[in-house]
Amino acid sequence: MPPTPFHPTHTTPFKSSISSSQQAKRREALQSTNPTSTQGDSWPIPVNADQLDARHWTYLAEGGKNLLLRYTGPDVYPFVNTRDGRRMALRIGKSSRQQLNDKGASISSEPSSSSSNIQQKGGDEQEIDSEEWQERILLPDLADAGSDELVPPLIRVESTKALNSFLRFIISKIEGLRPIERRLKTGIDADKPSEVFITEDLSAPIPNHPCLILEIKPKCGFLPKEGDAWKQSTSRFRMHSVLKGDAKLTKEEFEALYDPLDLYSGQPDRVEKAATALYASWQQGRENNLRIFLDGKKVEHPTSVIEGGAGIMEQAETLTKKLYNDPNLNLAQAVARILASEQVQTILKRLRTLQQRYDPIDVEGVDKEAQRQEGKSLLDRTDEMSISLAEYESMLAKVGSGEKNLSLRELIASFLLSTSYKDCSLFIRISDGPNEPVIHTHLVDLDPKPVVKLPYLLSIDREITKTFTEWAKDVQL
Numbered sequence: 001m002p003p004t005p006f007h008p009t010h011t012t013p014f015k016s017s018i019s020s021s022q023q024a025k026r027r028e029a030l031q032s033t034n035p036t037s038t039q040g041d042s043w044p045i046p047v048n049a050d051q052l053d054a055r056h057w058t059y060l061a062e063g064g065k066n067l068l069l070r071y072t073g074p075d076v077y078p079f080v081n082t083r084d085g086r087r088m089a090l091r092i093g094k095s096s097r098q099q100l101n102d103k104g105a106s107i108s109s110e111p112s113s114s115s116s117n118i119q120q121k122g123g124d125e126q127e128i129d130s131e132e133w134q135e136r137i138l139l140p141d142l143a144d145a146g147s148d149e150l151v152p153p154l155i156r157v158e159s160t161k162a163l164n165s166f167l168r169f170i171i172s173k174i175e176g177l178r179p180i181e182r183r184l185k186t187g188i189d190a191d192k193p194s195e196v197f198i199t200e201d202l203s204a205p206i207p208n209h210p211c212l213i214l215e216i217k218p219k220c221g222f223l224p225k226e227g228d229a230w231k232q233s234t235s236r237f238r239m240h241s242v243l244k245g246d247a248k249l250t251k252e253e254f255e256a257l258y259d260p261l262d263l264y265s266g267q268p269d270r271v272e273k274a275a276t277a278l279y280a281s282w283q284q285g286r287e288n289n290l291r292i293f294l295d296g297k298k299v300e301h302p303t304s305v306i307e308g309g310a311g312i313m314e315q316a317e318t319l320t321k322k323l324y325n326d327p328n329l330n331l332a333q334a335v336a337r338i339l340a341s342e343q344v345q346t347i348l349k350r351l352r353t354l355q356q357r358y359d360p361i362d363v364e365g366v367d368k369e370a371q372r373q374e375g376k377s378l379l380d381r382t383d384e385m386s387i388s389l390a391e392y393e394s395m396l397a398k399v400g401s402g403e404k405n406l407s408l409r410e411l412i413a414s415f416l417l418s419t420s421y422k423d424c425s426l427f428i429r430i431s432d433g434p435n436e437p438v439i440h441t442h443l444v445d446l447d448p449k450p451v452v453k454l455p456y457l458l459s460i461d462r463e464i465t466k467t468f469t470e471w472a473k474d475v476q477l
């Protein structure tokens with residue numbers, strides 16, 4: 001399928017209208033922070049830390065940098081949207097175990113690990129405000145790709161003593177629920193937490209509306225046009241899988257791997273192939289790229305040893321048969337149908353366009369430019385530089401107008417933005433509708449990547465290519 005035509009959204013008047021409508025909504029929300037106030041249209045609304053009761057929150061999920069808490073308290077506004085039953089989540093930025101140990105925080109007695117993937121910020125690296133990032137950088141490119149709520153709002157909780165004590169309670173409550181590999185690397189610093197945000201719990205149950213939720217991490221959906229021949233013909237995800245598998249993968253195992261290029265292709269047979277591979281890895285308990293939830297509960301395949309797996313899997317299958325009005329549809333087929341749906345393919349197509357638009361010359365190309373413009377490789381940066389939102393915006397305008405002459409800072413900003421689009425997760429919620437099931441899509445984890453990560457991004461890319469090239473020779477690919 002040819003790449004989606006380029007739409008320079010940053011130069012169209014559409015940008016400001018979307019942005020200002022979003023801002024108006026947030027302003028409206030900010031005016032109604034009182035939890036006893038009646039429910040307005042905008043939800044979630046800001047909440048003060050002293051309104052948070054640690055008994056009403058529990059562990060939901062986490063990635064390398066953030067941990068999510070789910071609201072499990074009584075159904076009261078504003079923690080629950082009393083109009084439609086949607087529920088709040090809290091997203092808490094974590095600190096590396098190293099940082100926690102350095103400051104002598106005693107969150108748990110886990111040993112430190114040098115392999116944390118939380119990056120220490122360089123001297124001059126500044127935090128980019130997440131709300132501004134959404135408004136000014138993401139929404140103009142995403143607003144017309146899905147519903148108004150494609151990117152769930154992130155509303156900052158002010159850092160206060162009340163927040164510190166809430167987090168202290170929470171840490172003691174949830175530490176044992178966290179996966180051990182995450183606990184070894186990261187934790188929450190109750191005294192000086194990274195940003196805490198209110199958001200919507202996208203995997204929560206909706207009362208009286210049975211709902212199946214797929215969370216996929218689709219990864220990079222295009223191939224570079226220049227450079228290494230393997231990189232030009234094989235998806236980055238598959239090449240990386242060889243490195244992650246210590247190059248022990250057989251040719252057959254490699255062929256069966258999920259291929260993002262299939263998922264993004266829009267071609268029914270290839271999308272089905274991608275869905276089958278994602279389902280197979282979920283079935284094997286490798287759930288990094290596909291997770292399934294039913295009415296707020298994680299669905300595990302019965303073979304993946306979790307008690308109760310069979311029951312919930314059956315319930316999920318029963319629901320999808322009902323939603324699609326097809327008694328013979330099994331869960332794997334339902335996943336394939338959902339991923340091939342117009343709603344999902346529309347957002348994937350946009351995601352791929354943005355990944356490609358902001359990464360036109362590959363990390364190797366950015367490195368060449370670094371050498372040409374500054375006389376040193378990205379690998380040699382000890383990066384003290386930070387990129388401001390204003391710089392991101394001017395890069396967007398330049399890229400949007402087709403300008404090819406980008407400064408090194410603009411090339412870096414562009415590449416990092418593409419890296420965010422390659423790493424985000426897509427939540428797909430399917431519930432009953434009058435004729436067809438209703439599908440809602442939401443993107444999460446679109447945070448800016450820190451400039452300090454650049455040397456790592458180049459070196460891991462080279463390691464992936466080297467390991468893959470040797471492996472391909474060994475297995476005679």
Ligand SMILES: O=P(O)(O)O[C@@H]1[C@@H](OP(=O)(O)O)[C@H](OP(=O)(O)O)[C@H](O)[C@H](OP(=O)(O)O)[C@H]1OP(=O)(O)O
Pocket residue numbers: 063064065117118217240288419420422423449453457
């Ligand atoms: O490099 P990748 O493709 O492995 O992606 C990393 C992800 O790994 P995975 O999707 O499991 O392969 C990785 O995910 P996990 O921590 O493995 O769940 C992170 O998302 C990481 O980003 P960051 O350092 O948290 O900003 C991601 O790093 P970036 O390259 O997106 O910065």
Ligand SMILES: Nc1ncnc2c1ncn2[C@@H]1O[C@H](COP(=O)(O)OP(=O)(O)OP(=O)(O)O)[C@@H](O)[C@H]1O
Pocket residue numbers: 060061062063064065066067068089091152199200201202203215423425444445447
């Ligand atoms: N709004 C949400 N509702 C429900 N679950 C969510 C929500 N946002 C994130 N999650 C879950 O929490 C996980 C971690 O969140 P997030 O992606 O923001 O953290 P991260 O540390 O940046 O992740 P990564 O290491 O993958 O970059 C997600 O992969 C997803 O499973």
